[in-house]
Amino acid sequence: MAPVLSDESERLLQNRSFVAFWLARTSSGFGFQMLSIIVGWQIYAQTHSAFWLGMIGLIQFLPSVMLALWAGHIADQFDRRRVVLLAQICEWAAIVALAWLTWQGDASVGVILLLVFIISTAKTMESPSLISMLPALVPNTILPRATAANxxxxxxxxxxxxxxxxxxxxxxxxxxxxxxxxxYLISLLMVATLRYQQAQPPRTPATLSTLFAGVRFIRARPDVLGVISLDLFAVLLGGATALLPIFAHDVLHTGPFGLGLLRSAPAVGALLVGFWLSRRTLQRNVGMIMFFCVAGFGAATLIFAFSSWMWLSLLALFALGGFDMVSMVIRGSLVQLDTPDDMRGRVNAVNAIFINTSNQLGEFESGMLAAWLGAVPAAAIGGVGTLVVVGLWMWWFPGLRQRQQLANDVQKEEVEALEGDPDRSAL
Structure with a gap:
């Protein structure tokens, strides 16, 4: 018997622009993950040096911080679909160059890192435009499901x-x-077929005022500031996954296969919960649900920290990934819906800086704390810290705690006016 889909699920599946967008993100996502693992293998095979492996991360990190505000400004000033196309063409050309040079035996470490830098720069310029396109492709009522599907x-x-x-x-x-x-070529073709319309504001030069407009907007919106900063500090403190090799070897006494299972568990939990969210709509108490899930993330980190059983550690990491997926969908949808379209590029750029910073610094914080106190205390402190952050944020952001729905009244009016657009309805 075929599964019965709700009207909202059918609208999501019938929206051709969203399907093309989803296929584009899926294709480029798989390609980027494959690229990341192969670049590391290729460089290590040539150098046998951890230093050069670290350089890959540095080269990817620098553009994401240095160019993010420029990328957000461009996303709000120019046609986002064209920005994405241009960036992906640059990424595709660099990947083709990697393939050709490797085939010819001319892929030196310096050349590989240069091409990785080009890919990372193009990806940084692409990201705010790509993320900001989604609310214009689907109606307000199914944006959380679209976010979960992505x-x-x-x-x-x-x-x-x-x-x-x-x-x-x-x-x-x-x-x-x-x-x-x-x-990446498939992704390019899918983006090229998108039926996407964007209101073009008057062109303004890039000044400190326009570049930091996203920062000012976030500071003036307590709910947006709350969800973005909550993500920053929760991930910063709850970075136990960076310590998985230590836990696998010294605590759980398992080998590479066990480490692989531990690394996969959060992603599996997130995948299953994300699939469920793509078929369900969160309609009430979204603020408390988000806080509960971030607290669940911290509690799962604590359980993992003190577990000496492989099955319990896997279960804790599985739950950690699931809780993180729910809070991520709520945070992502809320930021998109509370931000006017002409500001989404700059706001998403600031959000990307927060995410990249929290991921990188979270791993650094966990590693330094583990070197000082040991892996178990470091992970436990991270879990407790996450719970403390949840309590403080519930106190400091009462409006976020009391939030019932993802869309606020202003954004509801804006989106309802757009829902009559045939390009955004079920085609």
């Missing part, structure tokens, strides 16, 4: 992409680069 694709790419890239590496790095280039 998150499912991202989690699937994180689970399958590296494994698939590693498996195909046996056939040669150039083969993996070629497949990645094909995936």
């Amino acid at each position: 998150a499912v694709a991202g989690q699937a790419a994180q689970i399958v992409g590296p494994a698939l890239g590693g498996f195909l590496y046996a056939t040669g790095a150039e083969v993996v680069y070629t497949i990645t280039a094909v995936l």
Whole structure:
């Protein structure tokens, strides 16, 4: 018997622009995950140096922080679909160059890092425009489901992409680069077919005032500031996954296979919960649900910290990923719905800086604390810190705690006016 879909689920599946958008993000997501694993393998095979592996992360991190505000300004000043197309063309060309140079045996470490820098720069310029397109493609009522469906694709790419890239590496790095280039070409074609319309504001030069407009907007909106800062500090403190190799070897006494299971558990939990959210709509008490899930993230971190059983550790990491997925969908949808379209690029750029910073600094914080106190106390402190942050944020942001629905009244009026647009309805 075929599953019965709700009217909202059918509208999501029948929206051709969203399907094209989802296919584009899925294809490029899988390609990027495959690319990440192969670049690391290729550089380590040439250098056998952890230093050069660290340089990959640095080269990817710098553009994401240095150019994010410019990328947000561009997303609000120019046609976002064209910005995404141009950025993905640059990424695709760099990947093709990686494939060709590897095939010819001319892919030196310096050349690989240069091309990775080009890809990272283009991806930084692409990200705010790509994220800001989604609310214009689907009606307000199904935006949370669309956000969850995109998150499912991202989690699937994180689970399958590296494994698939590693498996195909046996056939040669150039083969993996070629497949990645094909995936990016599919993404390009899908973006090119999008039926996307964006109101074009008057062009303004990039000044400190326009570049930091997203920061001012976030500071003036307590709910937006609350969800973005909550994500920053919760991830910053709850970075126990960075310590998985230590837990696998010294606490759980397992090998590489066990480490692989531990790394996969959060993504599997997030994937299953994201799939469920793509078929359900959160309609009440979204603020308290978000706080509960962030608290659940902290509690799961605590359980993992003190667990000495493999099955309990896997269960805790599975729950950690599931809780994080729920809060991520709520946070992402709320930021999109509370931000006017002409500000989404700059707000999403600031949000991206917060996310990148929290991920990178969270791993650094966990590593330094573990080196000082040990892995178990470090993870436990992170879990307790996350719970403390939840309590403080519930006190400091009462409006967010009392929030019932994702869309506020102003945004409801804006989106309801757009829902008559045939490009955004079920086609």
